[in-house]
Amino acid sequence: MTQPRVLHPIEGSATDLAAYERAGGYEAWRRCLQDMSRDDVVAEIKKAGLRGRGGAGFPTGIKWEKVLNHRVKDRYFVCNAGEHEPGTFKDRYLVNHRPHQLLEGCLIAAHTVNAKAAFIYLNHEYEEEHRHLEQAMAQAKAKGLIGKNIMGSGLDLEIEIFSGQGSYVAGEETAMLESMQGRPAMPRQKPPFYPTDFGLYGKPTLVNNVETLCNIPQIIRRGAGWFTEVGTEKCPGTMLFSLSGAVNTPGVYELPLGSPLRVLIEQYGGGVPNGRKVKAVFPGGPAFSMVTADQLDLAMDFDSLKKAGTGLGSAGVIVVDDATCMVAQTLKFSNFFKGESCGQCPPCRMGTINLATLMEKIERGEGTQKDMDSLLQLCGFVKGTGYCTLVTGAAVLVQSSVKLFKQEFDEHIARKVCPFKGTPAHV
Numbered sequence: 247m248t249q250p251r252v253l254h255p256i257e258g259s260a261t262d263l264a265a266y267e268r269a270g271g272y273e274a275w276r277r278c279l280q281d282m283s284r285d286d287v288v289a290e291i292k293k294a295g296l297r298g299r300g301g302a303g304f305p306t307g308i309k310w311e312k313v314l315n316h317r318v319k320d321r322y323f324v325c326n327a328g329e330h331e332p333g334t335f336k337d338r339y340l341v342n343h344r345p346h347q348l349l350e351g352c353l354i355a356a357h358t359v360n361a362k363a364a365f366i367y368l369n370h371e372y373e374e375e376h377r378h379l380e381q382a383m384a385q386a387k388a389k390g391l392i393g394k395n396i397m398g399s400g401l402d403l404e405i406e407i408f409s410g411q412g413s414y415v416a417g418e419e420t421a422m423l424e425s426m427q428g429r430p431a432m433p434r435q436k437p438p439f440y441p442t443d444f445g446l447y448g449k450p451t452l453v454n455n456v457e458t459l460c461n462i463p464q465i466i467r468r469g470a471g472w473f474t475e476v477g478t479e480k481c482p483g484t485m486l487f488s489l490s491g492a493v494n495t496p497g498v499y500e501l502p503l504g505s506p507l508r509v510l511i512e513q514y515g516g517g518v519p520n521g522r523k524v525k526a527v528f529p530g531g532p533a534f535s536m537v538t539a540d541q542l543d544l545a546m547d548f549d550s551l552k553k554a555g556t557g558l559g560s561a562g563v564i565v566v567d568d569a570t571c572m573v574a575q576t577l578k579f580s581n582f583f584k585g586e587s588c589g590q591c592p593p594c595r596m597g598t599i600n601l602a603t604l605m606e607k608i609e610r611g612e613g614t615q616k617d618m619d620s621l622l623q624l625c626g627f628v629k630g631t632g633y634c635t636l637v638t639g640a641a642v643l644v645q646s647s648v649k650l651f652k653q654e655f656d657e658h659i660a661r662k663v664c665p666f667k668g669t670p671a672h673v
């Protein structure tokens with residue numbers, strides 16, 4: 247059995263500062279302030295090969311280096327805790343259960359890039375998480391780990407919680423930055439491509455995901471060598487998989503990157519309930535192509551999934567069983583994308599509405615072959631357009647469903663009724 251490595255071992259309450267310190271908490275922060283230069287920290291993160299856990303898998307050390315060495319001296323740091331994708335709940339878990347670990351990661355990141363202000367953009371819907379984070383922050387402040395003259399070093403550093411919008415698009419980094427500036431959470435037109443060049447108030451900004459940041463204290467404290475002991479060469483370390491849908495024990499599981507999908511579903515998820523079988527899996531949430539039951543030996547890491555024509559995203563793994571109508575399942579996510587489009591770009595605004603409308607018509611048994619042709623044509627038109635990847639995700643979802651389960655679409659059209667009527671779509 248593949249053993250989960252617990253990146254976050256804490257005995258006692260994770261919101262209790264003393265318990266976190268007993269587990270080595272804030273040692274890395276102390277080391278960064280007292281023994282390491284900013285360049286040392288960046289070098290260690292680069293050596294560890296940590297890749298961002300927010301979806302794109304971009305090398306974290308390279309991002310930090312870019313901001314640290316930027317010619318513009320006013321910089322910002324923002325932790326992205328927007329998390330609002332169906333089937334993804336690992337950041338929420340971390341904020342709730344490991345708030346000190348997140349704070350420590352944020353302190354190290356903000357200090358390393360020499361940020362003049364640091365924020366945690368937290369989905370406003372996450373009230374309990376908000377409370378835990380505030381509690382942890384108050385404890386750290388009382389102990390002199392945040393605030394003025396930290397640990398007598400002369401450094402002043404505050405971290406502010408920004409109550410974020412709670413929409414899917416608000417998690418896209420440029421939309422998040424826009425909303426922090428008091429504007430609607432809508433993605434910026436690119437170029438400029440990266441907040442490292444043009445971020446908050448147009449200044450270089452380091453944006454990192456919650457899980458990415460929770461890895462930082464461990465890498466600094468235990469060293470890059472420890473981090474690379476598990477995972478693959480190009481995707482070292484572990485990943486928190488949010489596992490949901492048709493499994494007996496859904497939850498957040500931490501496994502080495504590159505672990506087989508089968509291990510996650512069968513060993514940790516306890517298999518599919520009610521004697522059913524896996525029909526399909528979204529290995530990286532609804533915006534990436536599905537895989538089928540014959541692909542369960544796929545390695546769960548950024549590169550292997552990309553090679554297989556899909557993606558890991560933020561590792562929101564959704565399992566679909568063989569009692570599920572794939573047209574209904576697809577419609578459910580098409581409606582999600584429609585509801586979450588911010589409406590800024592016409593191809594996304596109109597594309598997501600029309601995709602969902604056609605999907606609904608087909609699901610109700612009122613679709614025609616012409617609707618199928620229009621559906622696929624529309625996917626081709628909108629894919630790759632838009633200021634962010636939302637509409638591309640909406641198109642990929644439909645294309646993948648039609649490619650893998652065309653027969654079910656055809657049956658809806660031929661029989662004018664859903665052959666699975668009465669079975670719910672998952673998630």
Ligand SMILES: Cc1cc2nc3c(=O)[nH]c(=O)nc-3n(C[C@H](O)[C@H](O)[C@H](O)COP(=O)(O)O)c2cc1C
Pocket residue numbers: 297298299300301302303304306326327328329330331414415416417418419420453454455456458459634635636
């Ligand atoms: C529609 C959309 C939603 C996103 N939502 C999130 C989110 O909730 N949390 C997150 O960390 N990244 C999200 N991202 C990715 C961010 O834009 C960004 O790449 C990430 O925060 C960078 O952090 P990392 O390098 O540590 O992964 C989203 C991207 C898109 C296109």
